[in-house]
Amino acid sequence: MSATLRDVANKVGKSITTVSRALNNHEDISLETRALIHQAAKELGYRPSVTAQRLQKKRTDTIGFVLPPVSPGFSDPFFSQVLAGIASQAAKMDVDLLVSANEDKLDDLEVYVSHVQTRRVDGFILVRTAVDDARIEFLNEHHFPMVTFGKSKIHPTIQFIEVDVEFGMGLATEYLIRLGHRKFGLVLPPPYLVRSGAMLQGVQHKLAENSLQLDGAKIAYGDLSQRSGYHSAQALLAAPDPPTAILSGNDLMAFGVMSAAQAAGLLVGREVSVTGFDDISLAEHSQPPLTTLQQPTYLIGQRLCELLVKTIRGEASQTEVFYPSLIIRNSCGPIV
Amino acid sequence: MSATLRDVANKVGKSITTVSRALNNHEDISLETRALIHQAAKELGYRPSVTAQRLQKKRTDTIGFVLPPVSPGFSDPFFSQVLAGIASQAAKMDVDLLVSANEDKLDDLEVYVSHVQTRRVDGFILVRTAVDDARIEFLNEHHFPMVTFGKSKIHPTIQFIEVDVEFGMGLATEYLIRLGHRKFGLVLPPPYLVRSGAMLQGVQHKLAENSLQLDGAKIAYGDLSQRSGYHSAQALLAAPDPPTAILSGNDLMAFGVMSAAQAAGLLVGREVSVTGFDDISLAEHSQPPLTTLQQPTYLIGQRLCELLVKTIRGEASQTEVFYPSLIIRNSCGPIV
DNA sequence: TTGAAAGCGCTAACAC
DNA sequence: GTGTTAGCGCTTTCAA
Numbered sequence A, B: 001m002s003a004t005l006r007d008v009a010n011k012v013g014k015s016i017t018t019v020s021r022a023l024n025n026h027e028d029i030s031l032e033t034r035a036l037i038h039q040a041a042k043e044l045g046y047r048p049s050v051t052a053q054r055l056q057k058k059r060t061d062t063i064g065f066v067l068p069p070v071s072p073g074f075s076d077p078f079f080s081q082v083l084a085g086i087a088s089q090a091a092k093m094d095v096d097l098l099v100s101a102n103e104d105k106l107d108d109l110e111v112y113v114s115h116v117q118t119r120r121v122d123g124f125i126l127v128r129t130a131v132d133d134a135r136i137e138f139l140n141e142h143h144f145p146m147v148t149f150g151k152s153k154i155h156p157t158i159q160f161i162e163v164d165v166e167f168g169m170g171l172a173t174e175y176l177i178r179l180g181h182r183k184f185g186l187v188l189p190p191p192y193l194v195r196s197g198a199m200l201q202g203v204q205h206k207l208a209e210n211s212l213q214l215d216g217a218k219i220a221y222g223d224l225s226q227r228s229g230y231h232s233a234q235a236l237l238a239a240p241d242p243p244t245a246i247l248s249g250n251d252l253m254a255f256g257v258m259s260a261a262q263a264a265g266l267l268v269g270r271e272v273s274v275t276g277f278d279d280i281s282l283a284e285h286s287q288p289p290l291t292t293l294q295q296p297t298y299l300i301g302q303r304l305c306e307l308l309v310k311t312i313r314g315e316a317s318q319t320e321v322f323y324p325s326l327i328i329r330n331s332c333g334p335i336v
Numbered sequence C: 001t002t003g004a005a006a007g008c009g010c011t012a013a014c015a016c
Numbered sequence D: 001g002t003g004t005t006a007g008c009g010c011t012t013t014c015a016a
Helices: A003-014 A018-024 A031-044 A051-059 A077-092 A108-117 A134-141 A165-178 A194-209 A226-238 A250-262 A281-285 A297-313 B003-012 B018-021 B030-045 B051-057 B078-093 B108-116 B133-141 B165-178 B194-209 B227-238 B251-263 B281-286 B299-314
Strands: A064-068 A096-100 A124-126 A147-150 A158-164 A184-188 A220-221 A245-248 A274-276 A293-294 A320-322 A325-327 B060-066 B096-098 B125-128 B148-149 B160-161 B184-186 B219-221 B246-247 B273-275 B292-294 B318-322 B325-327
Touching: A003 A018, A003 B273, A018 A031, A051 B051, A064 A077, A064 A108, A064 A274, A064 A297, A077 A096, A077 A297, A077 B078, A077 B096, A096 A108, A096 B078, A108 A134, A124 A134, A124 A297, A134 A147, A147 A297, A158 A297, A165 A194, A165 A245, A165 A274, A165 A293, A165 A325, A184 A194, A184 A226, A184 A250, A220 A226, A226 A245, A226 A297, A226 B281, A245 A250, A245 A293, A250 A274, A250 A281, A281 B227, A281 B251, A297 A320, B003 B018, B003 B030, B018 B030, B051 B246, B060 B078, B060 B108, B060 B299, B078 B096, B078 B281, B078 B299, B096 B108, B108 B133, B125 B133, B133 B148, B148 B299, B160 B299, B165 B246, B165 B273, B165 B292, B165 B325, B184 B194, B184 B227, B184 B251, B184 B318, B219 B227, B227 B246, B227 B251, B246 B251, B251 B273, B251 B281, B299 B318
Parallel strands: A064 A096, A064 A124, A124 A147, A147 A158, A158 A320, A184 A220, A184 A245, A245 A274, B060 B096, B060 B125, B125 B148, B148 B160, B160 B318, B184 B219, B184 B246, B246 B273
Antiparallel strands: A096 B096, A293 A325, B292 B325
16 A cells, blocks of 8 residues: 555665665754655655554544534534534644534533543544533543633633633623613523533623613523523523523524514514524624624634643643624614 | 453453454353453443454444535524434444544645545445535545435445435425426526435426427526525526516525515515425424425434444445425415 | 564664 | 674463
């Protein structure tokens, strides 16, 4: 098949070792031989076998990413973007990206355990940090490198990239208050996600600052799909004294919220205001275009990867916090 | 770190060879020793090193998937779904999935070349089959296993999974004709994609069957993003004698088309009809909900993976063609 | 039924 | 500067 070190060695009449070192540009090989060997390698189309290198180096130069569970039919465009960022950065840093999914309904954790035990990857990128996160627990116990998207409250020392969602939701809330809204509804991500609680706090703090408060009955939890946004909003809107503004934990749910409002005969942006979170590309072209919180999705992916690889390599690295910005479109309007 | 064969061998006082064979359930090891060894392995938490296995077996048990180019800010939910399907099937078939992206604007092909040369994967899944596809050309030359999503006209012998888009577009066209439409516009995928030409044919054939024909000036090509759908539709709608129905090559562009129509003051589903292709989950909740062609995205991913792995393993396998079905929602209506 | 030995392709200590 | 030797963890002849 493909040329090996031995082939190159034979061709130039040197030992395998010499060839290896020449190709890795070690100083102890004469410039002359180095050039000779590089030349020969090129002619033979030699490329090292990564597998052999991995065995010898006892590293995989591979990082793992487990797709958030997808009910067939639903997938979050947000994470596709993050993944694209990770993949691009991985190429730059010369590591491979191993993407996995749960084998059907197997426990999420199984995948991580298996990958660790078989030494398939050098570290993991975790998304959707949970309040009590079994993955973090497990990896931490085994001193396995990881970075998380969203800081873990329980393990604050783990490297992370964060979007300050509390700040973000505060921004949206403030905006809605200025528009005159006083009755708010929330459609949050599942409560077991760290992000969910932070979002709630963001809203509550901002309301408190303005001497307002949130009716506990006006908080709904979805599963991040439009469908769940739709149903949550239906309930919120059907209740007595319905909210005039609904903040959603992600854009997908916000789309569902808008649909529900429209199905209820409400004009979004006039009779009811809706905000999202993420600013996926669809948000710009929804009907009406969605007011939402933008986060640098692709960049986040890149940073996650960079942080992890640096952590693995023992290089200096630092966590990073992004502050989302409010993108004002037409899904919110002044209270009538 | 983690236990190796040697550790197990030492523990039971047998040779490494015996342990290896016992663990792989070779018949030539007494049931007794086998049980003993399995027991010991379990106690030590032994798991084989995949890297070592790969070196020895000269296979990587890994398949490659290169993300379609993503302009940061744009990513097609359709492919996230496909990817999820691939990943789930990969887990089932016990192979790893290596996901790559182009390092910035490097030629798409580079990634494939590099992976082949360094023997990183055993085969590739290709999406977005092009009319003249350099990737297929290259892999074929090197006798490297691959499956494509969408049959290649030039290399018809390569295994593929196909959605009959010609049939699909025919379905949509027929539906629109029945609604009374006579003036059609098209927003197609880039012409270098096999799919683009097939879609055009689907429309043209159906029109011809009904003694209608398509004005060449009413064909626009987008890049699969909403944005391009928007601009294409703007042009189509601004021209003299504009179409009353616009068929789009994917849902994302259809969203853009709807936005453009709405921006031009047209009521989608009444004054202008729009269809999409893919039926991504957003389609159900767009405003208005999009009439589109459904294809079993997740399943397609699974089949692609299955087909590739079987091909690699030399098992019997067969290409498969899916026929999309028309999902009628509210973006189309009778001609007024 | 079991073990010794070789080798997958590479890197790294240690000599010369 | 360069080569010899060993070894990463595994599978697989081939003997015993």
